[in-house]
Amino acid sequence: MxxxxxxxxxxxxxxxxxxxxxxxxxxxxxxxDQLPRGKEADGIIGDFILRNDKVEAVISGNLPLRRAxxxxxxxxxxxxxxxxxxxxxxxxxxxxxxIFAPTQQQGTVSWVRVIKDGHDGEAVVECAVTGANHDGxxxxxxxxxxxxxxxxxxxxxxxxxxxxxxxxSLMDKWTNFLRMGSALGIAWADAVDPADKAGYAYGLIxxxxxxxxARPYELAPGASVTITRFLAVGHSPVEALGLVAAQRGPVGQxxxxxxxxxxxxxxSAEILVRTTGDFDANVxxxxxxxxGRFAFALPEGKYSVNFTxxxxxxxxxxxxVKAGTPAKLDAAMAIAAAIHFQITDANGRSIPCKAQFxxxxxxxxxxxxxxxxxxxxxxxxxxxxxxxxxxIPPGKYRVVVTRGIEYSHLEQQVTLAPGVTFDFSGKLQRLxxxxxxxxxxxxxxxxxxxxxxxxxxxxxxxxxxxxxxxAPTTEHNRLFDWRPIIDRLGLSEEIQTVSGMELTGAAxxxxxFPFQPVPRTQDNGAPVWDPDPRIAAITLRDWxxxxxxxxxxxxxxxxxxxxxxxKGSGYAxxxxxxxAELIDGIETQNGVTSRILLGQPFEFYKNSEGKEAVATVxxxxxxxxxxxxxRYAAMAVNDxxxxxxxxxxxxxxxxxxxxxxxxxxxWRENCRHAKAGHSYLTTGPFLQVQTEDGTGxxxxxxxxxxSVKLKVRVQCTDWIDIDRVQVLVNGRQIPELNFTRAANPKxxxxxxxxxxxxxxxxxxxxAHLIVVACGEHxxxxxxxxxxxxxxxxxCAYHNPIFVDFDGQGFKPNGDTLGFPLPVARMSVExxxxxxxxxxxxxx
Numbered sequence: 049m050x051x052x053x054x055x056x057x058x059x060x061x062x063x064x065x066x067x068x069x070x071x072x073x074x075x076x077x078x079x080x081d082q083l084p085r086g087k088e089a090d091g092i093i094g095d096f097i098l099r100n101d102k103v104e105a106v107i108s109g110n111l112p113l114r115r116a117x118x119x120x121x122x123x124x125x126x127x128x129x130x131x132x133x134x135x136x137x138x139x140x141x142x143x144x145x146x147i148f149a150p151t152q153q154q155g156t157v158s159w160v161r162v163i164k165d166g167h168d169g170e171a172v173v174e175c176a177v178t179g180a181n182h183d184g185x186x187x188x189x190x191x192x193x194x195x196x197x198x199x200x201x202x203x204x205x206x207x208x209x210x211x212x213x214x215x216x217s218l219m220d221k222w223t224n225f226l227r228m229g230s231a232l233g234i235a236w237a238d239a240v241d242p243a244d245k246a247g248y249a250y251g252l253i254x255x256x257x258x259x260x261x262a263r264p265y266e267l268a269p270g271a272s273v274t275i276t277r278f279l280a281v282g283h284s285p286v287e288a289l290g291l292v293a294a295q296r297g298p299v300g301q302x303x304x305x306x307x308x309x310x311x312x313x314x315x316s317a318e319i320l321v322r323t324t325g326d327f328d329a330n331v332x333x334x335x336x337x338x339x340g341r342f343a344f345a346l347p348e349g350k351y352s353v354n355f356t357x358x359x360x361x362x363x364x365x366x367x368x369v370k371a372g373t374p375a376k377l378d379a380a381m382a383i384a385a386a387i388h389f390q391i392t393d394a395n396g397r398s399i400p401c402k403a404q405f406x407x408x409x410x411x412x413x414x415x416x417x418x419x420x421x422x423x424x425x426x427x428x429x430x431x432x433x434x435x436x437x438x439x440i441p442p443g444k445y446r447v448v449v450t451r452g453i454e455y456s457h458l459e460q461q462v463t464l465a466p467g468v469t470f471d472f473s474g475k476l477q478r479l480x481x482x483x484x485x486x487x488x489x490x491x492x493x494x495x496x497x498x499x500x501x502x503x504x505x506x507x508x509x510x511x512x513x514x515x516x517x518x519a520p521t522t523e524h525n526r527l528f529d530w531r532p533i534i535d536r537l538g539l540s541e542e543i544q545t546v547s548g549m550e551l552t553g554a555a556x557x558x559x560x561f562p563f564q565p566v567p568r569t570q571d572n573g574a575p576v577w578d579p580d581p582r583i584a585a586i587t588l589r590d591w592x593x594x595x596x597x598x599x600x601x602x603x604x605x606x607x608x609x610x611x612x613x614x615k616g617s618g619y620a621x622x623x624x625x626x627x628a629e630l631i632d633g634i635e636t637q638n639g640v641t642s643r644i645l646l647g648q649p650f651e652f653y654k655n656s657e658g659k660e661a662v663a664t665v666x667x668x669x670x671x672x673x674x675x676x677x678x679r680y681a682a683m684a685v686n687d688x689x690x691x692x693x694x695x696x697x698x699x700x701x702x703x704x705x706x707x708x709x710x711x712x713x714x715w716r717e718n719c720r721h722a723k724a725g726h727s728y729l730t731t732g733p734f735l736q737v738q739t740e741d742g743t744g745x746x747x748x749x750x751x752x753x754x755s756v757k758l759k760v761r762v763q764c765t766d767w768i769d770i771d772r773v774q775v776l777v778n779g780r781q782i783p784e785l786n787f788t789r790a791a792n793p794k795x796x797x798x799x800x801x802x803x804x805x806x807x808x809x810x811x812x813x814x815a816h817l818i819v820v821a822c823g824e825h826x827x828x829x830x831x832x833x834x835x836x837x838x839x840x841x842x843c844a845y846h847n848p849i850f851v852d853f854d855g856q857g858f859k860p861n862g863d864t865l866g867f868p869l870p871v872a873r874m875s876v877e878x879x880x881x882x883x884x885x886x887x888x889x890x891x
Contacts, residue, residue: 070100070193072162072171074109080568083134086143087244087495087503088224090116090133092568096160096173098191099138102198103281106134107173107191110160113570116147117498118524118552120223125155130175130189132200135248135281144239144246146223146498148279150189150204151216153177163190170194184210185267198291199280201253206274208267218261218275220250224501226418229285231329232347234292236285238333240501241421242318245335247285250277253295282344285332286321290345298371303343304378306336306355313340314381316439317357324350324366345369353377358416358424359384359439361466383467384439390473391434391449391458398434400512400542401476404448404833405429408461411443413834420502422509425692427834430506430513432537442466450767450831452487452515452697453732454480457767457830479800480734480763486705486713488518490722491550491559491603491635491685492696497524500689504533507696510688512542514697517710518718520548520561520599527565527572544713550603551584553577556610557603558631560588562595562715581610585630597716599723601633601683607669608870611678616872628678632723636670637684637699642731642843643667644820645774647781648886649870650879662879664870671779672869674816674848677860681722681746681847684729698828698837702728721746725847732768732828733802735844736761737819740806745846751853755810758849762803762821767830768842769823770802775809776818779865785809814859816848 075083075095083091084104091097094109107130108114114129115121121128132148158181163172171193179186186207191200208214225237225248234251252261254276259265265273280291293299306314319334319342331351336342346369355363363379391401405427407413416424416438423429429438442464449458449472458474493500494507502510508530511519521530529547534540548561551574558581566573575591578584581602588600602610609616611623636644643651644667655661670682684699703721705713721727725746728735740757743749749756762770773795775785785807789796795805802821809817823842832838850858866886 069169070098070166070171070195072096072098072165072173072193074162083568084136084143085141086134086136088134088146089141089143090146092570095133096162098171098173098193098200100171100193100195100197102138102196103193103200104134104136104138105132105191105193105200107131107160107175108133110157111570113576117496117526119499120147121154127156128154130157130160132191132202132279135200135279136246137198137281137283142244142246144244145248148202148220148222148250150202150220151187151206151218152221153187153189166193179207179209184208185214185216198282199278199288201276201278203274203276205272206267207272208269211269213269214267215264216267216273218259218265218273220261220277222248222250226501227333229330229332231289231323231331232293234289236289236332238285240418241503242333242335242417243421243423245283245337247282247288247332247335248280249285249288249292249332250279251292251296252276253278253292283337284335284342284344286319286334286346287344289332293347294345297347299345299347300369300371301343301345301374302367302369302377303341303374304376305340306342306379306381307340308360308381308383310383313338314357314360315340317355317381320354320356321346322352324352355379355381357381357384357439359386359441385442385464385466386437386439386469387447387462387464387472388437388469389431389434389449390471392475394475394477399451399476400432400509400539401434401449401451402513403429403431403438405438405440406446406448406833407443408446409444411445412441414440414445416440419690419692420500420506422506422513422691425690428692430509430691432509432512432539437469440464447472448830448833449474449476451476451513453700453730453765453768453831454478454482454515454734456765479765482702482734483708484704485702486517486708486710486718487515487700488703488718489516489685489696489700490520490599490601490683491522491638492519492688493523493550496526496528497550499524502688502690504530505537506691507688508534508537508539508543510691510696512539514695516543516696516700518544518713518715520546520559520715522548522550522559522561524550524552525571525574525577527563527574529565541709541711544710544715546715549574551575551577551588553579555579556581556584556605558584558588558600559603560598560600562598563592580624582624582627582630585627589630597719599633599719600631601635602631603635603685604638604687605634605666607666607673608664608872611669611673612869613871618871618873620869620871628680631680633681633683634670635685636667636682637729639686639688639694639698641840642822642845644843644845645781645822648883649867650874650883652876652879660876662874662876668865669870671776672864672867675778675860675863675865681725681727682729683722683727693836695835695837697832698840699729699731702730702734728844728846730844731840732764732831732842733770733821733823733844734763735819735821735846737846737849739849743849745849748850748852748858750855751811751851754812755808756817756851758807758809758817758819760803760805760807760819761801762844763800764802764842765800768828769826770821770842771796771826772822772824773803774820775807776820777809777811778815778861778863780863811851811853813861814853815851816858817851818845818848820845
């Protein structure tokens with residue numbers, strides 16, 4: 049009996065030990081759900097998982113085209129198998145790391161494999177780059193994990209197998225972070241959004257004496273060098289830095305709580321830690337948990353500590369850290385000053401909106417957080433609902449609340465006292481009547497794209513706060529669908545999407561939808577970019593099978609290369625022949641003020657060296673191309689990568705829709721109207737134009753008696769105005785069809801309807817007609833405050849209405865508007881000469 053009991057106990061202990069042991073294994077289809085998640089999680093089938101009782105990590109497998117995302121490394125050698133892609137505390141699914149590339153590892157590798165699976169107490173994954181296939185320099189990276197470690201030991205060995213001396217770099221690379229630093233010989237990084245409460249740190253723990261990774265290291269033939277770092281993850285950078293320091297020597301423990309004077313935890317506080325004395329350095333930041341608690345370890349010494357939180361006075365302290373003697377560090381902070389919002393529509397329904405906090409009367413400008421998050425970006429706060437609370441420092445502010453370009457705005461001067469919560473309530477009235485039309489933006493990004501760190505929920509909140517109703521999912525080089533995040537945010541009644549992508553490379557970029565993402569595969573199953581935009585467009589047309597309503601557009605097009613001078617030779621060779629027939633639309637407007645009325649193909653600017661340079665005007669060349677028979681639709685997008693500055697809202701399109709409810713928007717209907725050019729492009733004015741027979745943008749009508757009558761109506765919300773309406777006939781600005789508030793005051797109004805007239809357009813040939821409505825003497829500052837979008841002018845125009853003059857159909861007249869088609873290699877002097885020649889030519 050005793051023997052049986054002993055055997056059972058032995059078995060249970062062995063099972064427990066096996067269960068507690070670290071693990072290293074390759075991810076197959078059956079293990080894909082074990083991949084950790086988080087904001088920057090990139091694990092796929094074929095990668096390797098390392099995990100223990102503290103952390104989970106992903107090492108990228110030796111797979112075709114393996115990369116974390118578009119911007120890890122650029123170029124033909126930008127793949128990164130064998131690198132650390134994900135690292136998060138176990139079970140928290142809070143990965144914030146795009147990549148850790150030991151010694152900047154990139155390019156092809158010889159193998160990635162499990163060296164130890166963890167059964168003996170140690171799990172190891174190895175990446176090898178043999179010298180035979182890499183110019184005689186072999187690289188071996190080993191990622192090592194044991195239970196109890198809150199991070200990985202990463203050992204790199206470089207071996208010079210050649211007959212010549214090699215200079216090698218031992219510098220590592222990690223991305224993507226905004227707040228980074230180093231202290232005590234340890235590099236640290238904070239989560240892009242501090243609210244995510246995560247931090248990383250790494251530093252050398254084993255290396256040859258005197259080695260300095262920042263300097264090139266010389267390897268003699270047959271020589272080798274080995275270094276080991278510890279890469280830690282924690283709830284904050286200081287916690288992670290302390291874990292690395294503990295690998296080097298003794299550390300002391302510090303713990304405490306931060307509460308307000310009423311005893312409530314201050315979970316939003318940041319605790320800034322610095323060394324003191326002759327080597328003052330920023331150690332990083334500590335993020336308390338939901339109960340205001342925190343704990344970290346640091347090497348022995350004295351540290352300055354500053355408890356800070358928006359809307360409260362700072363609480364500075366010092367702490368002395370000693371090994372073996374835990375230090376207590378508590379703080380009591382003042383009650384926060386804040387504004388509580390209750391924003392509804394006219395029916396009392398809580399609605400998404402944006403609040404701006406513009407400092408006045410000597411108050412310092414507020415900084416609520418990084419530019420790429422919705423809940424606090426510089427001096428704005430974007431909310432998915434009308435009931436929200438924002439902490440801000442005491443002071444005087446002009447508070448402005450908006451919801452895009454159809455609703456009214458709320459504005460109030462607020463003097464906020466310390467510890468006070470100000471109640472701000474109001475109704476946003478939907479002033480502009482857009483019945484039968486929905487707003488759309490076909491080009492936006494979040495962190496899934498890789499070249500930015502805007503959280504995907506933040507992008508969606510940004511979209512609904514600016515009242516974009518249809519936004520296809522267009523992440524760089526990755527099939528993706530925002531729908532699950534929209535549903536999780538409870539915003540399915542506010543915005544519609546369809547899964548798609550932006551196919552991106554060194555030249556033409558193309559957006560396309562719909563596609564079906566294939567989770568846990570490279571780029572979610574997206575195709576690979578091709579430098580010839582025609583091949584890229586054809587690839588998108590047929591990817592995952594033919595789809596008759598599939599949309600393909602060229603983003604921020606190089607009009608010269610794509611349609612005039614494909615080789616950059618200075619000769620008009622017609623661009624990429626056939627491209628115009630393979631695409632549905634081009635972005636004439638991509639996040640900048642319109643130049644549709646500039647009247648010339650060039651503009652001049654100062655380059656990074658302060659020298660004058662020349663750029664082509666996309667809108668003007670589009671007009672030239674229309675006169676040459678091109679019929680792709682013009683589009684207006686934001687191409688947003690942040691929330692503040694390069695956020696959503698500056699440009700949008702309006703397209704017809706059977707339903708005004710976003711949840712009922714049919715992407716096929718939207719796409720068909722976009723292809724047909726039934727769209728208006730605007731930064732604010734809601735423009736409507738049709739002929740007497742009801743023909744609108746994108747369609748063809750017949751001239752009657754040598755003319756066409758256009759019914760033009762322009763509506764604006766209460767913070768937008770226009771002062772000019774110009775009709776373009778075959779791209780030319782006809783002086784008699786130019787109407788301004790100064791010269792034609794009776795035609796312009798001050799209410800919601802700014803302009804409503806029937807304009808007779810005399811013709812002598814087939815023509816395409818475009819009406820432009822703009823505010824030449826106003827901007828968008830009320831709606832966008834201190835953001836770059838505030839400098840833009842109100843502007844709206846539409847895709848052409850085509851006119852059959854003689855019953856033979858519309859025929860383009862070939863007019864290049866007084867300028868030859870621009871070609872590459874145009875100097876400033878050549879461009880100025882062309883402009884002078886045009887000005888002297890008879891009109």
